[in-house]
Amino acid sequence: MIKALNQIGKYFLMIKEVFNKPTKWSVMKSLILKEIDDLIIGSMGIVAFISFFIGGVVAIQTALNLTNPLIPKSLIAFATRQSVILEFAPTFISIIMAGRAGSYITSSIGTMRVTEQIDALEVMGVNAVNYLIFPKIVAFTLYPFVIAISMFLGIMGGWLAGVYGGFVGSDQFLVGIQTDFIPFHVFYAFLKTFVFGMLLATIPSFHGFYMKGGALEVGKASTTSFVWTSVVIITVNYIITQLLLS
Amino acid sequence: MIEIKDIEKSFGDTKVLKGISTTFETGKTNLIIGRSGSGKTVMLKTLLGIHTPDTGSISFDGRIYSELTRDEKRSLRTEIGMVFQGSALFDSMNVEDNVAFPLKMFTNKRGREIKDRVNEVLERVNLVDANYKFPNEISGGMQKRVAIARAIVNNPKYLFCDEPNSGLDPETSILIDELIQEITREYDITTVINTHDMNSVLQIGEKIVFLKNGIKEWEGTNEQILETRNKSIVEFVYSSELFKKVRESLLGEDEEERKQDLNIKDE
Numbered sequence: 022m023i024k025a026l027n028q029i030g031k032y033f034l035m036i037k038e039v040f041n042k043p044t045k046w047s048v049m050k051s052l053i054l055k056e057i058d059d060l061i062i063g064s065m066g067i068v069a070f071i072s073f074f075i076g077g078v079v080a081i082q083t084a085l086n087l088t089n090p091l092i093p094k095s096l097i098a099f100a101t102r103q104s105v106i107l108e109f110a111p112t113f114i115s116i117i118m119a120g121r122a123g124s125y126i127t128s129s130i131g132t133m134r135v136t137e138q139i140d141a142l143e144v145m146g147v148n149a150v151n152y153l154i155f156p157k158i159v160a161f162t163l164y165p166f167v168i169a170i171s172m173f174l175g176i177m178g179g180w181l182a183g184v185y186g187g188f189v190g191s192d193q194f195l196v197g198i199q200t201d202f203i204p205f206h207v208f209y210a211f212l213k214t215f216v217f218g219m220l221l222a223t224i225p226s227f228h229g230f231y232m233k234g235g236a237l238e239v240g241k242a243s244t245t246s247f248v249w250t251s252v253v254i255i256t257v258n259y260i261i262t263q264l265l266l267s
Numbered sequence: 268m269i270e271i272k273d274i275e276k277s278f279g280d281t282k283v284l285k286g287i288s289t290t291f292e293t294g295k296t297n298l299i300i301g302r303s304g305s306g307k308t309v310m311l312k313t314l315l316g317i318h319t320p321d322t323g324s325i326s327f328d329g330r331i332y333s334e335l336t337r338d339e340k341r342s343l344r345t346e347i348g349m350v351f352q353g354s355a356l357f358d359s360m361n362v363e364d365n366v367a368f369p370l371k372m373f374t375n376k377r378g379r380e381i382k383d384r385v386n387e388v389l390e391r392v393n394l395v396d397a398n399y400k401f402p403n404e405i406s407g408g409m410q411k412r413v414a415i416a417r418a419i420v421n422n423p424k425y426l427f428c429d430e431p432n433s434g435l436d437p438e439t440s441i442l443i444d445e446l447i448q449e450i451t452r453e454y455d456i457t458t459v460i461n462t463h464d465m466n467s468v469l470q471i472g473e474k475i476v477f478l479k480n481g482i483k484e485w486e487g488t489n490e491q492i493l494e495t496r497n498k499s500i501v502e503f504v505y506s507s508e509l510f511k512k513v514r515e516s517l518l519g520e521d522e523e524e525r526k527q528d529l530n531i532k533d534e
Contacts, residue, residue, distance in 0.1 A: 047371070137353055140351065145368075146373070
């Protein structure tokens with residue numbers, strides 16, 4: 022328990038240090054662009070692929086469970102929209118990102134620790150925490166755009182699976198995705214996406230930055246980082262949902 | 268000049284440095300030597316500010332490190348060049364970007380100026396036509412040269428090297444040693460090298476500090492080290508089987524007794 026509290030304290034001190042003594046803007050600018058490329062643009066492929074098929078699966082499963090003829094077929098679209106916007110895009114994709122981007126962050130920073138590159142930065146007088154983690158945080162401010170694309174592709178996947186699978190007509194689907202639309206749900210989804218983005222940037226960085234040992238420990242740190250990022254995302258998801266939707 | 272007074276450092280119950288005092292002079296290659304576990308690396312890391320000493324003080328040309336503010340410490344660190352044991356080159360950057368890094372971070376130099384300075388130091392360390400290669404594409408000796416180039420590119424006042432010859436063949440080791448000594452004299456910097464390589468000790472050891480079990484056992488020059496009869500030094504300098512006869516004649520000691528002594532220490 023004491024160890025856990027110590028780690029939490031260390032994590033928040035690291036966050037404070039991220040904003041201390043910033044790196045020169047001319048250097049930081051290129052670091053941010055590189056991180057956007059690696060973490061955001063580089064993740065688009067897997068996010069698009071998963072979102073599209075998840076949307077399709079949600080539509081098919083909803084359709085197969087609609088056995089009562091009194092329930093309109095447009096409910097397939099409604100269910101797809103709600104599932105994708107409220108949970109699948111923000112939370113499910115964030116868990117995927119914890120595996121994809123989170124492991125990359127932990128292993129790259131961890132390798133820098135093992136090969137004394139972080140020591141080299143610190144000896145030179147560079148604020149290593151700011152140099153390494155701040156660009157990742159800035160890159161993840163663009164994470165809601167990834168999720169917006171994920172939402173769009175998820176619904177598109179649902180439409181294609183529903184219409185071309187013969188479960189629902191295109192007109193009914195379009196009616197369904199507009200039924201009882203509550204704009205606040207989109208705000209809620211983007212708010213939690215932003216929070217998840219910050220967690221995705223900082224928790225894996227923490228595990229990489231403070232790791233000890235050699236190559237084997239880099240692998241272990243990546244696994245631990247994925248587990249903790251997922252646990253924190255799921256917990257924070259519950260808290261935000263409780264606060265904003267209940 | 269770097270002055271160390273009575274520094275002590277413990278990790279838990281283990282006291283690693285036990286009241287070490289010495290001076291590292293400007294324009295000279297100062298060596299910290301000793302067996303593995305003698306406290307060399309901890310001493311170097313303490314000098315670099317990576318470890319904080321429990322007691323004692325370290326002064327860089329009159330500036331006592333522990334009395335500096337956080338910003339002053341960071342500013343002092345920009346005057347330090349460091350060559351790490353494993354070179355510690357940034358593997359996401361090519362040679363040119365690695366060497367240019369301190370200039371981009373701490374100076375207002377612009378593109379052309381940076382490139383010219385980088386080429387100048389790369390030429391100084393005899394490394395040409397490698398600007399666009401990545402660290403994993405060059406040999407260990409070349410990586411050491413890049414690390415030296417990066418350490419001196421911003422004209423440091425202090426140069427620290429941790430085992431600069433580690434993993435290099437004897438010929439390349441000699442070249443690296445010569446390079447470090449030439450740079451030290453040319454740029455008039457205070458160089459501190461952590462090593463247990465006897466070739467380095469004899470070749471460039473203008474000031475040698477010998478550590479044993481966290482205590483400064485002996486200090487002197489590379490000429491004096493060959494004349495001393497200090498038992499620990501003789502055992503260290505002539506530890507190779509090649510020097511068995513020399514060791515025995517200097518210590519007048521039975522070899523079996525020495526081996527038993529070493530075994531007891533290892534246990």
